[in-house]
Amino acid sequence: MFGTGLFDGAADLLPWLVYGAPLLLIWLVRGRRRRAQHRRSLAALDESRSAGLSEPPSLHPLIDPSLCLGCGTCVTACPEGDVLGMVHGKARLVNPTHCIGHGACQEACPQDAISLVLGTENRPVAIPVTGPDFQTNVPGLFVAGEIAGMGLIRNAVEQGRQAVASIRTLPGIGAGSDLDLAIVGAGPAGLAASLAAQEAGLRYVTLEQDTLGGTVSHYPRGKIVMTRPVELPLVGPVRFAETTKEELLAFWRRVQGETRIRIRDRERVEKIDRADGGFAIDTTRGHYRARAVLLAIGRRGTPRKLGVPGEERPKVVYSLVDPEQYAGRRVLVVGGGDSAIEAALAISEQPRAAVALSYRGEAFSRAKPKNRERLQAAETVRALSVLLGSQVAEIRERDVVLDTDKGRLELPNDDVIVCAGGEVPTPFLQAAGIEIQQARQRRMR
Numbered sequence: 001m002f003g004t005g006l007f008d009g010a011a012d013l014l015p016w017l018v019y020g021a022p023l024l025l026i027w028l029v030r031g032r033r034r035r036a037q038h039r040r041s042l043a044a045l046d047e048s049r050s051a052g053l054s055e056p057p058s059l060h061p062l063i064d065p066s067l068c069l070g071c072g073t074c075v076t077a078c079p080e081g082d083v084l085g086m087v088h089g090k091a092r093l094v095n096p097t098h099c100i101g102h103g104a105c106q107e108a109c110p111q112d113a114i115s116l117v118l119g120t121e122n123r124p125v126a127i128p129v130t131g132p133d134f135q136t137n138v139p140g141l142f143v144a145g146e147i148a149g150m151g152l153i154r155n156a157v158e159q160g161r162q163a164v165a166s167i168r169t170l171p172g173i174g175a176g177s178d179l180d181l182a183i184v185g186a187g188p189a190g191l192a193a194s195l196a197a198q199e200a201g202l203r204y205v206t207l208e209q210d211t212l213g214g215t216v217s218h219y220p221r222g223k224i225v226m227t228r229p230v231e232l233p234l235v236g237p238v239r240f241a242e243t244t245k246e247e248l249l250a251f252w253r254r255v256q257g258e259t260r261i262r263i264r265d266r267e268r269v270e271k272i273d274r275a276d277g278g279f280a281i282d283t284t285r286g287h288y289r290a291r292a293v294l295l296a297i298g299r300r301g302t303p304r305k306l307g308v309p310g311e312e313r314p315k316v317v318y319s320l321v322d323p324e325q326y327a328g329r330r331v332l333v334v335g336g337g338d339s340a341i342e343a344a345l346a347i348s349e350q351p352r353a354a355v356a357l358s359y360r361g362e363a364f365s366r367a368k369p370k371n372r373e374r375l376q377a378a379e380t381v382r383a384l385s386v387l388l389g390s391q392v393a394e395i396r397e398r399d400v401v402l403d404t405d406k407g408r409l410e411l412p413n414d415d416v417i418v419c420a421g422g423e424v425p426t427p428f429l430q431a432a433g434i435e436i437q438q439a440r441q442r443r444m445r
């Protein structure tokens with residue numbers, strides 16, 4: 001009797017052992033993973049906060065914690081990888097400045113707990129007031145793309161195309177001796193607008209302070225670009241979904257060559273005034289008159305210049321795109337923020353590169369603590385010299401001249417990278433008479 005009872009008990013336990021033990025194991029492993037993810041996310045959140053990088057620049061997810069189930073599908077769905085995290089079992093924006101506003105998190109959320117919004121309570125985003133045709137309060141002055149509030153390549157392309165569709169119906173288009181349209185900016189919005197203007201037979205000019213590509217040309221080398229199929233005027237449907245920065249730029253350059261759209265590179269628009277039912281446009285190279293103006297200027301603004309002799313040399317650039325191109329070169333990086341420090345560090349890792357980092361302040365007080373530590377470590381082991389309290393006085397063909405506390409310093413030099421921040425586009429819009437509104441958590445989709 002006794003022996004049979006024991007046998008019966010073991011038999012009862014068997015299903016628990018067969019099914020229960022693996023479930024228990026899975027539960028334990030999941031719990032461990034969740035705790036590790038929570039720790040990682042908290043660390044990322046703390047780092048963003050302590051570096052003052054706690055506000056998303058543009059479109060971003062707003063997560064309703066009362067609806068979030070903590071399933072983490074939004075975290076995995078984000079194409080940028082490190083933007084969202086899980087804190088105390090709920091999704092959180094842990095790396096706000098890396099958010100591009102793809103909206104993949106919103107689409108993936110099974111609970112509809114995510115909305116895409118523009119601006120935050122602490123940092124509203126200034127956007128022009130426009131009608132559905134993208135016309136601002138200044139008749140004949142239009143905006144499209146990121147400056148109008150909607151980020152992403154596809155939206156910019158779509159808006160550039162639609163804005164030109166509205167512009168071509170304006171009275172006075174096609175008449176008189178002025179251009180019909182001046183397009184400012186040749187990012188995705190300006191490119192699509194230029195193609196649409198060419199297709200519509202408008203007399204237009206596209207003015208770009210840099211070169212074709214806009215923000216895309218400043219992405220890091222090899223960045224994966226997530227986009228969606230779009231219709232490009234004169235080209236037809238373009239079915240890119242996932243590509244690289246280089247492929248996308250090469251495609252746009254091919255389109256520019258084949259369609260012969262007219263883009264005037266390295267010509268910055270400085271002033272737009274109303275004149276005789278149209279506009280007078282002053283640029284760094286000339287003067288134009290046009291019946292309508294489309295601003296497709298994005299939000300990156302214009303890089304702040306040093307204003308020193310020799311700054312116009314081609315060896316001077318305003319952002320680091322590809323550190324590898326500086327192998328074996330003597331580089332001066334100018335600036336005291338994170339982008340300057342990160343550029344100097346990345347170049348110092350290249351073989352035979354020699355980097356000097358010049359900053360007029362006495363300490364890198366604006367930079368992330370982690371970057372300051374990395375800089376100190378790199379100074380001792382690599383070819384990186386830090387010149388605090390120094391200011392660039394002149395940029396010459398083969399060297400640079402710096403003013404320092406100890407007098408003038410001449411450094412042999414091949415390249416200069418200026419990371420001195422940028423001038424935001426809002427004053428430019430206001431000077432043109434455009435009414436601006438402040439978006440605070442405004443729902444966009």
Ligand SMILES: Cc1cc2nc3c(=O)[nH]c(=O)nc-3n(C[C@H](O)[C@H](O)[C@H](O)COP(=O)(O)OP(=O)(O)OC[C@H]3O[C@@H](n4cnc5c(N)ncnc54)[C@H](O)[C@@H]3O)c2cc1C
Nearest residue numbers: 145146152153185187188189209214215225226269297298
């Ligand atoms: C790091 C990063 C990664 C991203 N990844 C993606 C992605 O994977 N997928 C995606 O869809 N989106 C992505 N985006 C967003 C996307 O790049 C932008 O939404 C898009 O480029 C906006 O296009 P735009 O034409 O409105 O402006 P921009 O691309 O910013 O172009 C504006 C142009 O106007 C020019 N300009 C400005 N002022 C003047 C002036 N006064 N005179 C003459 N020219 C002027 C500028 O030089 C620039 O070329 C990313 C953004 C960043 C920062």
